[in-house]
Amino acid sequence: MSPVVRLLVKRLSISVIVLIGVSMLIFTIARVIPGDPARIALGPNATTEQVEKLRDKLHLDEPIYIQYGYFVRDFAKGDLGVSLYTNRPVTTDIAQFLPATLELVIVAGMFMIGLGIPLGIMSARFRGKAADNIIRVISLLGVSAPSFVWAVILMLLFAFFLPLFPIAGQISDTLPVPQRITGFLLVDSLLDGNFRAFFSALHHIILPAFALALSGIGQAARLTRSNMVETYDKPYIEMAQSFGFPARRIANRYAFRPSLIPSLTIIGLDFAAMLGNAFLVEAVYAWPGLSRYGVQVILRKDLNAIVGTVLVISATFLIVNIIVDLLIAYINPRIRLAERGGS
Amino acid sequence: MNDAAADIRPVLEARNVSKVFMTATHEVKALNAVSLTVSRGECLAIVGESGSGKTTFANMLLGIYPPSTGELFLDGDLLPARRTLPLRRAIQLVQQNPLSSLNPRRTVGASLRLALDVHDIGDREGRKTRIGGLLEEVGLPADFADRYPSALSGGQRQRVAIARALACEPEILVLDEPTSALDVLVQARVLQLLDELRHRRNLTYVFITHDLGVVRNIADRVSVFERGNLVEQAGTEEIFERPANAYTRSLIGAIPIITDDEEALRKKVMEKNSAG
C-alpha cells in the first residue's frame, strides 16, 4: 500500500467516525429542543389525532437512542424524511440545491486562491515595505467584515449604483435553463454548448462569489504571508539567496511552495468555512442554494431538513479536507514518499 | 584520574538490555543486548555517533521508557518500568540544550523549586535558602532565582540545569552531551564544575558524548557504542592509548586536534588501525 493510499484510507475512516459524531450531535440537538416536530410538520390547522398519528409514525415517543436507530436505518436507505418547508423529501431538496451552493463556493474558492495567494506572496516578498503594509491592510479589511456586509456593499456599489452585475438569481430569466446534467449551471451550459447561458451564469455568479471570497482572500493572503515570512528564515532560502536567484524567483519558487504545505490545511478550512458563510451571501443574492435552504429550515425548525443539511454540509467539509490532505501529500514529498513512517 | 574506582560495588547495572522501536512500516533495533556496570563515584563515558543507541540507553536509565528485553539494576535492585518517586529522584539528567531544558516562562527559582516540592525536600522556609545554596554551588549568585532563563547566557543556563538536577540529591547524573552546545571557553568551565561536583558530592556520572577530547579528560571508563552495540569498553587511558576496536580508532582519528602531541598520538592510533 502506497503512503498516499494509506493516508486516504486513514482519513476516510476518521471522517466516517467524525460524520457519525456529527449526526449524533445534530440529531440530539434537534430532538431535545422544545416544540413538537409533529405539530410543526402538520401545520396550524391539524387536529390532535392527526398529530398523534404522525408522532407515532415518526417514533417521537420512543427514547432518543431508538429514534437515532430509526434515523440511521432510514439514512442507510437514503431517506432523510420530508421537509416541511418544501413538502418534499429532504434528499430531493438537497440534490436540487447543493450544486448551486457548491458552484458558488468553488468559484469563490478560485477567487480566494487566485487572488489571496498571489497577494500573500507579494506581501511576504516585500515584507516590511509599503507594498506589504498596503496588502496587509487590505487583507485585514477583507477579514474584518462578515460576508453579508461585503455582499450588501458590493450589491449596493456594483448592482445598484453602477449596474454592472445582476442583482439576484443564478441565471438571466429570459434564458431557458440548460438541461440539468451535473446541476452546476456553468458546467451544464457548457455541456449544452449554450454559451449565452454560460456567460449569463458567469455574470450572475461573480458578485456573490466575490463577496463570499473576500474574507477568504484576506485570510489566504495573511496566511500565505505569515507562513512565507517564516519560510524566509529557513536556511534553504538563505542558500537560494547565496546563489543569487532573483528575489521574485525565490519568492515564487523557493519560499512559496514549502510554505504552502502548512497554509493549505488552513486554506482548506477556510474554503470549507465558506460553505457556512454561503448562508449569508445566498440570503442577500437570492441564490437558490443549500445554504439559503438551510436558513429557511432552521428558521422554521424543520428538523429533518436541518439534520440533512448539516450532515451534507459537514460531509462536504470533510471531503474538502480530505482533498486538501491529498494535495498536501502531493506537494509534500515527505508524505508522498514516506518510508520512514512514524520517525 | 582513576581515583574513583575505589568503590567496586556497581551502583548501576545493565544486563542484556535491548530496545526495539516500532515504526509504521518496520522495526528498528535501537539497542542490542548491552550489558555494563557503573561503579559508585565513577564517571562512565558512553561514546558514539548519532544512531549508536547511546541516547536510547540513557532514556532507559531515566525510566522514560523500559527496555524491550533485559534488566536494569540500581544498587542491586531491579528498576521497574514505572518508577516510584524515590527511584526517579536517584537518577537525574542534564540535557544537551540549555536553551530548551529550562522553561522559558518560569523563573530559575521556580524551576529549581519544583524538584524540592515534588520530593518534599526541606520545609517551606528552608526551600528558599536551599535554592540560593544550590545556585551558589554551581557558581551563580543566589539572586538569579528571580530571573527568567532568557536573561541568562548559555553557560549560566547549563549551570541552572545542573543545579536543578542536584536539587533532587540524586546518586547518579546522566549527562547527555552537557557541553556540546556551548562555546569552548564556557565548556571548559562547565566541565570543571561537573568534575568538582562529582568529587564533592560523590556522584556517579553517566556521561554521554561524541566528543572524545572531553571524554579523555573527565571519564574513568569509556563504553563505545556503534549502531546499538557496545563494541568496546575499557579504562579511559586504555581506550586512547591502545584502542582495540577499529571503530574506536576511526573515532579517535576523526577528532580535530590542535597540538602536535595530539597529532602524534592520533598518528600512532591510526597506524595501528591500518596495521590491524
Place this chain on the structure above:
Amino acid sequence: MRRIFYILLSNPLSVIGLVLVGTVVFSAVFADFIAPFPSHRGAVVDFSNFNQPPHWPNIFGTDLVGRDVFSRILYAYRISLILGVVVLAIAVPIGVTVGLAAGYLGGWTEFCLMRLTDVFLSIPPLVLAMSVMGLLEPTLTNGMLAVTTMWWPWYARLVYNVTRSEAQEGYVLAAEIIGASRLHVMFREILPNCVPSIVTKMTLDLGFVILIASSLSFLGLGVQAPTPDLGSMVAEGGNYLPDSWWLTVFPSLAILIAVFGFNLLGDAFRQVLGSDQ
C-alpha cells in the same frame, strides 16, 4: 516590557489598532454618557422624526421608529463586547484543557478528545452556531451558548498543536524526570508557554466573535429587539436599501471598525509575543 511597547508603538498599524479598540471599548463602557439619546437603546418610538438621513443631532440618522442610530450603535458595541468576553471566558478554559490533555497525554485520550474536536470542527462554524441558535430560542444567553459551542474546538486545536511541540522541549522532559505530576506538567509547565498564542488568538477572536454574532443576528438568530445589535441593524436596514442607506452603512462600518481594530491589535500581539522566544 519596554521592548513590547517599543514594538507596539513603532508600528503605525498597531497604534491604529490600539486606538480603534480603545475607542470601541470606551464607547461600550461609557455609552450612557456619550450617547446623545440613551433611551433609544430601548423601545422608544418617535414618528415625528423617523427614517431620517444623518442630520444634527442624529449624526447617523434615525431608524424606522425614530431612534438615533448613533446611540444604538454605541449600545450595540456594549452587547457585542459582553458577548465576546463571555464566550471567550467559557470557550477558552474548555478548549485549553482539552487541548492540553490531548496533546500531552496522547494515546486514547488524544484520540477521543481530538475526534470530538474534529466533530465540532467539521460542522462549518456558522452552521453549528445557527443550528444551536435556531433550535433554541434566539436570546443573548443562547447566542453565547451557540457561539461558545463553535469556539472551544479552535482553542483545543491550537493548544493541542502548541502542546505537542512544547512536549518535545527539554523542560518538559526535565520536569518528568524530576517526577512532577502530569497535572503539574500540563498546567504549570506547558500552559504558560501556550499563553502567547492563546492571548494572540483571543485578541483576534474578540473581533471574530463580534463578527459571528453579527452574522447570526443578520440571519435573525441573534439578540432580540429592542436590544441594539449590529448584525440585526444591518439585516433590517438591508430591507430599505438603497434609499435608507444610513440604516445599513453605519452599523456595517461599526462592525468593520471593531473587528479591524481587534485584528490589528491581535497582529501586533502576535508580532510582540511571537518574537519573544
Place this chain on the structure above:
Amino acid sequence: MSEFLLDIRDLKLGFKSYAGLIEVLHGISLNIRRGEKVALVGESGSGKSVTARIILGLLQEFSTARISGSVSFEGDDLETQPLSVRQGLRGTKISMIFQDPTSSLNPVYTIGVQFQEVLRRGDVQISAKQAEARAIALLEDVSIPEPERVLASYPFQLSGGMNQRVMIAMALANEPSLLIADEPGTALDVTVQAQTLHLMRDLVERKGTSVLFISHNLGVVREFADRVYVIYKGRLVEHGRTSELFHSPRHPYTKALMAAVPRITGGGIPDIAEATDAYLDPMIDHEAEATS
C-alpha cells in the same frame, strides 16, 4: 588588480533597535589571496557569520542594518557597485556552504531540480540534459556513488553527509573564485565531518578556489586553513599563518581559547578564568610583524 581576491577594510556593522544602535562589528579588516584558504575563528556571537553575509550582500537588505567600511572583490568595491552586479556575483563568482546541509536544501524539490537551477545561474542556456550530465560529473567529483539516484532524491531521503557533499558540489558547480564556508559540517558526526572536510579541501585545492572558512572549532581550522583570523566580540584579535598561530598564540584571548580545548592526550580539564579586559587588547598580526 589588487593582490587580494577579497579585501575587507574597516568593516563596521550595527543594528538599529529599541535600545539604540547595537554594534556587532567594530571595524574589521581581512583579506584573502587567490587560491588561499583563510579561516575566521571565534565563538558564537563574535560576528563571524555576519561578516560572511555582508560579503554576499545578504545583510544589506535588512533595513535595520547599518554597514560601513569597504568590501572589495577582485579589486572592485562592492558597495559602489549596482545591486544587479553584486547579485550577479552570487552563485557564480562567490558561493557559500552552510552549517546544516539538510535544512539548507529545499525540502520540496529534488536534488536534481535544485542542481539544475544552480547550473542555470552559471549558464542560462544550459539544457536540462546538459545540466543533468554536468550535475552527475560534479557529484562524482565529491565521491557520491550512484549520482543519478541522488539527483532524483529529495534532501530528506539522503543522509546528512550526503547532503553535505551535494552542497559542496553545488557551491563549486559554477567554478566560483571565492567559496565561503560557514561552520561546514558542524551538525554532522565527527567521522563524517572529517571526511567531507578532506574532500572539500582536495577539491578547492585542485580548482584553485579561495576559501573563507568560518568556524568555532580550532581543530578543524588547524587542519583546513592556510591563514587564521581570530575574532572576539566583533574585533579581530589575532591573525597569522595557521602553523604559527597554533604553535605560539600570543593574544590573551587566543591563548585562553587554545587552552580551553580538551586534549586527547589528557591533562585534565583546563582551569579557565572568566573573561578579562585583556581579551579586548589590540590585534596581534603575525604576518605584519614578519614582513616589517
Place this chain on the structure above:
Amino acid sequence: MNVLAKTAAAALLSASTLALMPTGPAFAETVLRLDEVAVGELDPAKASDYADSILMFNVYDTLVVPAQGAPGLVPHLAESWSADGNSHTFKLRKDVKFQSGNPLTAEDVVFSLDRMKALGAGLSYLFANVDRAEAADENTVTFVLKEPYAPFVASMLRLPIVDKKLVMENLGDGDGDMKDWGQAFLSANGAGSGAYKVTAHNPQQETVMAKSADYFLGVPDAAPDTVRLRYGLEPATVRTLIAQGEHDISSQWLPPEVLKALSQDGAQLLTESGTGGFYVKMNTTKAPLDDPECRLALAKAFDYSAAIKMIAVTDEISQGSPATGAIPVGMLGANPPSNELSRNLDEAKKHMDACRYNVGDQNIEISWIAEVPLEERFALLMQANFAELGIQSEIKKMPWALFAEQVSKAENTPHISQLFVNAVTGDPDTLLYGMYDSKAAGTWQSPEHLNDADVDKLLEEGRVNSDEAARSKAYHELNNRLMAIAPSIYGYDRQSVFAASNRVKVPALSDPSKAFGLDGMGFTFRLMEMQDN
C-alpha cells in the same frame, strides 16, 4: 502558482467583458415576474396563504368566482346552482377540459372534496361542515351539509378542482387505498384546468407557469405568455429589480418605505382592498390579559394614528385605513368609516385601575412574526404605548412555523401576537369564526383562546341564518360584543399595496370596477395585460 494566477486572470478578464455583453431576451414572448415571501404550495388541498392562492387561482378553477366590482358570486365551472335545505346542487359546464386533456366531470369535484377533507390541511376546515359530495351525473354534483351554513357557496371559492384521473395515475407511496392521495405528485406538478400550467417548480427560487392554450374561457393574447413567481426575494432586491426593469410586481409585504421609494421612481402602485385587518391578539387565558379590563386598557392605550402613519405609502395610498371595530369596513356587520378607533390614555388608565392585577408585577410578551419586518415596529410601538400605563414588556421574534406550533397550547401562546387575517372567501364568517369561536381556539388565527358564550352564539347565528338582514344584525351585535370584551386590538383595516412596473396592466388591482372582493384573485394572470417594450 502560475497556473493559478492565469486562471484568476482569465476569470477576471471574462468577467469584465461579460459586463458589456447584452443580455436581452432570447425570444419574443412576454414574461411576467412577480414575487412572494413564502413558497407557493402547489398542492391545492394544502393551499392557505397568499402565494398558494395565487397559484391556485391560476392553475386550478373553482365552481364559482367572485363578481368583479360588485359583491356576490358568479358562475365559473358551475353554470348554475341551487340550494335545498342542507344540500347544494351545482350544474357543471360541459366544455371544460383539464390541462391533461381529460374532461372535467362531477366525479372530479367529488374527488377534490374528498381529497381536501382527507388531507385535512390548508383551508379544509371550511368544509368541516360538508358531510359528503355526490355526483348525480357527469355534470351534476350535490354537496350535503351536516348543518346549515350560510356562506357555503362562497366557500366553493376555496375548492379547486383536481384532475382525478391524472392524480390516480400518479399516486405515491402511502397507506390505504388512496396511498398518498397524490401528494408527492401534486407538490411538484399541477393537475388543474386553469389558464396557466406549471412548467417548473423550485421551492427555493420560483414557480414558472405558461399559458394553457385551450383554456375554456380562452386566454387573451395580451396576457403574459410566461409567469415567474419568485420566492423569498429581499425587499432591497425587489426594489432594485423593479427599478432596473427586471421585475414586474412586488409582493404586498414590502415595507411602506420601499413602496414609497418605488413609486417615486415611477412604478405604479396596485391595491387590493381589504377583506381583512391587522389584529393584535391577546391571550385571554394568561394573566393579566384574562381580565377584560386589562385588555381594554391595552386597546385604549394603542396608538392607532401612529399605526396608520407607519403604513402610509403616499398621500393617497396606504397599506390600511383606520379600523372601526372587529369587522373591516365594507364587510357585513361592519361599523361605518366614521367610527374610527383612537387612542385614549385616560380611559386606558381607568380600565387599568379597574383591572384586578397590579400592573407593576406583570411582564407581557409581545411577539412578532419574523417573516413580517413591519410587525417589529408595531411591537416597539406597543412596548412604548404600554409602558405609559406602567406595563413592562419584552419583545419576541417568532418564525411563523414556531408561532403556529406554539399557539396550539394556550400556556405556550405569547401574551400578544400580531396577525394579518382576512376572510378567505370574503364572508365575515370565514374571518371571524376561525378567530373567535371557542371551538376554533388554538389555531394560528386564534391565539386569543377566547371562550365566550355570547360570541359563540352570535357566530352560530351568522353562520346558519340564510337571511341577509338577520345575518347583518347578528354580525353587528358580534362586533359590539367583541369591542366590549376586547380579545384583540383592532389595529387597522388592511389594504394590500403592490408596486409594479409599467410593463404590466392589472385592471383587477387598479380599477375598482374590475376588483374582486377576494384576496389573491386580483392576480388572475389571464386578466393582466403585458405592454410590449
